[in-house]
Amino acid sequence: MTERSEADGQRLTTREAAERLGVKPETVYAYVSRGQLSSSRVPGGRGSTFDAAEVDALARRTGRRETASPPGEPAVRTGITLIGDDRYYFRGVDATELAARYAYEEVAEWLWTGELRPGVRFTAPEQAMEAARRAVGALPVHCGPTDRLRVAVVAAAAADPLRFDLSRETVLGGARSLIPTLVAALPTVGGVAEDCPSASGGLARQLWPKLTARRPDEPSVAALDAALALLIDHDLAASTLAARVAASARAHPYAVVSAGLGVLEGPLHGAASGLAHRMLAEVLERGGAAPVVADHLRAGRRVPGLGHRLYTGEDPRARTLFGLLEHVPQAGPALAAARDVVATTARDVPLHANIDLALAVLSVASGMPAEAGETVFAISRTAGWIAHALEEYGERPLRMRPSGHYTGPRPPQPLPSP
Template sequence: MSEERYLTTAEVARRLDVKPETVYTYVSRGLLTNTSTGRKRGSLFALSEVDRLAKRGREAHEPSGSVERIRTGITLIEKDELYYRGHRARELAGTWPIEAVAELLWSGELGEQPPFRGPERMLAAARAASAALPEQARLTDRMRVAVAAAGAVDPLRFDLAPRAVTRSAGLLLGTLVDLFADDKASGSVGQRLWPGLSSAPARPELLETALVLLADHGLAVSTVAARVAASTRANVYAVISAGLGAIDGPYHGAASALAYRFLAEAKEDPVTAIADRMRSGQPIPGFGHVLYQRADPRAEVLLDLLRDQPIQDTVDVLRITLGDREDLFPNIDLALAALMHAYAMPHDAGETLFALARVVGWVAHAIEEYAEPGLRYRALGIYTGADP
């Protein structure tokens, strides 16, 4: 019997036509096994296993029915830049408040807007629902039940006209901000949110900037989930609930929590933190991105605002250590993790900011989807079960 042949990470990436970091994603999902034969250093993968995965991928991508192509005029990601309706997100951040950017995404109009505020009855319902959860519940758990409770007290939630949808969305966003805000806080969204997330001297502009940068990111998985819900003509609260369900995982909204833990290790020993991830075949949290080639513009903006914080020393060492890997650059998850460390925020604050901001984008996509034919997402599957 011939001896098993092994491939390096680069060879696997070429054979599967993917990026090297995607190979490590396959490892973390249990699709590939990182094997060491003792004869070579670095990650090695059995050729037979790689070929099985390649065959499985070809079979999985055989046509299985009609899949709707989504045309959208909301967000463009091109040449390592993020645009909201033709405006660079990095230029909007720090210049316009989240209310103005929300209106831009919702209607295409950019201008001053009143602050998000929710009615007292909606906030009372959201707080009561949140208070019923156990103490260890995450902030996003509280957000999920708050959205359902807020929708239940909005009698006009079934009106799907664009202005009715944005009215409900504004009330909900104001309610969610005040749900996490300190009772005595007032002012802008950032000013109200800060005391609920950090006891450090307030820098509300950081939260405002993060919310703008995170407001939308094209057809991310949570946005597709929201659009599928909107295609059934679900009300906007139900659409937002669908999006919140889809972000609850380490590959999407919760990625900043993984970056937070990695950055905590890196503060003690950056090089070892990286080496441990590479040795285990795991991707390095907070670095690289499937849609950006050399830089995540959102991370660049937010990290630049944190330049005066000690955590930047750790980020700089990580960058230098990974300097010969152009595909491993800081992404928005690392920037959120740095923000949390810099101001002693809860470990799930980044996930919360992500979810709160993305409500704006989901609403924009819902409005767009309501104008399309209903129930247009109905893929036909290829049955692979037992014969009848």
């Protein structure tokens, strides 16, 4: 009979326990015989199950080792996000359902604590907010959104004397204040701030006037809120791995976020939505996707907003956001342009829409600049980086220190001469 975990998720099979401990299944039973682990028989079967908390405690005592991974792909155990079968889950709950039902702050709390706090709102401390605004205001006008956010994080860190306290509650308190501080530090686009006061709504409503001069309507703000919730985490993306490396070195949470922002600025990560935005704008200008797609392919460029290595079908984040954008009246042309891009490329290559294309529809339809998707991504993912930092702070320090494979000249070499 095949072993199975019990429905409540608190019992592990022998294989699962071995993976958590980084040992062979035979060693798990050796731990049982030594009295280091207790086991229970599977009802009606020959397998055993193990208490997850007891296994984790033993792993901490023995020096936790990571699960084996494919060559060149490091593996890090995490209880935050699971991706499989073209769906993804936050702490076991379908992430798209969370984003459709709850506000960004509520989903962030779920990711951090495993508890739902309906109606929770994040507040920026006055001192940190003013420091971040002054620092961002001193930057040249041509600076991009990630430049501004990186500077705002440093300013907020300098204003927080408790930043080196890595206790769970202090880290959470800092996170709840940092995220709205980042939003407050961004310059307002146009004169709509009075129509969208930060005190009267959640983070999406605070962020809206930082992205566009258009007046906010409820379907558009709901779509922005869902986008923030959908993007909070996505397993070990490059920026998240950088954040965990920083946390492994016991960097404070602000430095962890800075590490994530540094990687996010790459064109293959957070900036990808800007490429999709520009493509959609061109499709609308030229009246169809065919010439635009042809130009991309002729230049040897991939078509933005299509495909994702973790999904064989449509990115579930894109599917959810597209569904919400259906209720935004002004999004019709951009939605049609996105569908045209997908249909045009599908003639030869079976690629599906990803979250970058859906973000582009939101930004184009709302009169936002091409960089708006990057801003949404960075603000949202800050909560995910904090979740991974909290998890990493509970691990052995400096465990993410790979060994280099030296390929240079073999010593001894002669001393170089001028």
